[in-house]
Amino acid sequence: MPVITIQHVTKKFGDTVVLKDFSAEFSDGEFITLLGPSGCGKTTMLRMLAGFEKPTEGEILIDGVTVNSATAFVPPEKRGIGMVFQSYAVWPHMNVFDNVAYPLKIQKKPKDEIRAKVEKILEIVHLSQYAKRMPSELSGGQQQRVALGRALVGEPKMLLLDEPLSNLDAKLREQMRFEIKEIQESLHINVVYVTHDRSEAMTMSDRVFVINSGVIQQADSPYEIYTHPANQFVADFAGDINFLKGVSEGGRIRLKGVDDVLAYDGDLTGDVDVAIRPEQIRIVPDKGHIRGRILNEYFMGDVDDCRVKVGEAELRVAADASVYRRFGKHEEIGLDIADFLVFPDTGDQFRKILT
């Protein structure tokens, strides 16, 4: 049985439609990420799971119990959920211990049990020595852990995280990613994680729901999202990518604005968008698959980040670092394309983030 079932949920604020006919099932133990640009509706979905917002239409079931529908509503405090807020929401008038112990106190657990459980959780989030500190004496990262501990202490069946890492500095953010993932696996807990950061989504999730303008674009594993994006938006949002216009006919794609062609064995014909990830392109001295001119090079250490002009388009190429300065500026070079994606050219401005 799925832990969460979302059936045809639509959410409107006044006349603005924030989520459109959202349906999904999250299974036991899954780490689910809702990924999308700000304003796409991901946070609203999370807040509906928590019970802070009510769907305009549709139903939500947690553990088979209807928590949101036209007739039923279970308030947040009755849902048995843990949640970490973007602003941490650590209560400034309680010390670390009291913050974490709060859910257990509400459940009127005996004192000994509270102490034991809080201490265990503080150990898990590496805050044992800070139990008596006030939140104002903690760093952002430590407050984050308090929030996480508080969300976990009641042993909820589900943990909701609302962009929990966005207020941390880059290094800490990366470290916390792995810690959250580790905790999730060791406690075998269901997680719904909201973020606009694709690398967070990629590293932690079992499944990623890519959302744009209130509509699920694709729901799949990070690998599938990256390698087989459902459309241009997902391809673009899941990682750096170059787009070229082309026409597909007779097993080849003729790129517009240049004479070059790419071999293609797919089914699409007519106007297409060809999408190529920067790391799938190799710079070669001979003719290669397509011809281009080097515009600029940025040495990044591990790669040589090049801008290459192909016809009217500008491609980003993550070339091998050893290629750096092997070719001069404006020198004509060949590009080998190891892999590329083809989408029908619908004329949509998919890169524009629709809010």
Place this chain on the structure above:
Amino acid sequence: MNPAKNHCFDIKWVLMLAVVAFLLVFQVFPLLYMVFRMFFASGHFSMDAVKRIYSYALNRTCLKNTLVASGLTMVFGVLIAFPLAFLIGRTNLYGKTLFRTLFVTTYMVPPYVGAMAWLRLLNPTVGTLNVFLKNLFGLSGAPFSIYSIGGLVWVLTTFYYPYAFITISRAMEKMDPSLEEAARISGASPLKTLITVTLPLMLPSIAASALLVFVAAASCYGIPSIIGVPGRIYTVTTRIVDYVYVGSQEGLTDATALAVFLMVMALILMLLSDFIVGKKDYITISGKSVRPALVDLGKWRVPLTVLVAVFALIVAVLPFVTVFATSFTVNMGKSVFVPGNFTMKYWGILTSRKSIGKSMRNSVLSAVWAASMGMIVCLLMSYLLKRTKVKGRQIPNFLITLGSGTPSVAIALALIMTMSGRFGINIYNTMLIMVIAYMIKYMMMGMQTVSAAFAQVSPSMEEAAQISGAGWLRRIRDVVLPLIVPSIVAGWFLIFMPCFYELTMSNLLYADQTKTLGVELYNYQTYHSQQTASALAGGILIMVVLCNTLIYKLTKGRVSI
């Protein structure tokens, strides 16, 4: 060095020094002199004046009355304000916007208007509400008497709880809603969340607002003078004014001691209130502007809405209706709706009586001067505060805040003592002394508005003009002023309004030629005709509402009282 730039630099400093000099001469010096005068009443240092505050029975009684009335007002004010702020800010109560507007409106109405209305409603013999309740429940006597400490506390509370309501509402708006949501998701019910999270987090603001209400109630003169004097309940403020009217040397010393006491208490409590809020600033603003999830009142939604509506009717509607009704009443013993008891006569008096016309002109003139001069001071001092790194740039702002916290009677008394020629300046009996008093008391309203506007105009905009070659005056004119003009106009009206209907200081400072509307209204209310006074009050109310609507429109809702 660019010579042009140097020149503008000078203008800036000349203007600012002039303002600082003004504050020192007309605010700091008189108030300090008053303190000095208290200790040196007889030419040499003595604590006698201080002792007389509590040893002289007349003083002791008024002191007790003030402390008791203000203390009770503070308690009731907060007890009313916090639930109201929560219901309106955080729940799905019906008609929240309307209620908020109603409660906030009370804040800008002159307090004496409320006193007049409640006098008429709860007069022990003929009070409309008393008679109504007597008939309704078949009582033998009137249930309430306005001429009592209870009556005084009631009117003070209905007029000063908005101070707490506004302060607490603002703090609640600024609080990160996820702090409460975190409690809900941890399993706490809405009520439990309110008690364990919201209330403790709001405590500093509640404490600060309680002190504000206490100070406002203790400094108030309009309400106790209209209710307390006929009821023989004297407070510190009414006693001071009496002493000044009597004018004896001894009385003046007593007045000074009481005024200093009131001022020191008010300023200490005000600074304490600032300190509490500044020290325990729990208020965190969330990274995301999430609309707070409203607490669903469920089955309590309708009963609570009715309760708040009844409260609003009694406190924010009934008094004003009463004032208007009174202004159309021929015979005060009967209802205005009794046939033949309706008249437009008293509104006619407003336009026909010469003395009223003159008072109105005086009020408008002095309020326009105070607002205009005040805004110039506010502009310069806001610039100093927000745009320069000068050492001590907070001092003028501090002085202006101090001035607004000083009880009106103390300001007026201090000006009388120092500006009557003793120190080479004699502006007693002129309009100027009133304008100065108004400025000291009300400039902060403008200062806050303009400072907030300055804070929103990024300094880099001004720097961009500077790098383009514009001098200081030019930059102010071309870049800063256009961006803050709505706030300047709003600030101007925020000073203008309370000056226009000011009573306390005017009552002490006016001369025959400079009588103002507030004084005129007070005299009609106390000695001549309550109906004429009500018509005057009605006119003032209409003007206040118009001004506030204008301010609201000008600042697109950001500033209004």
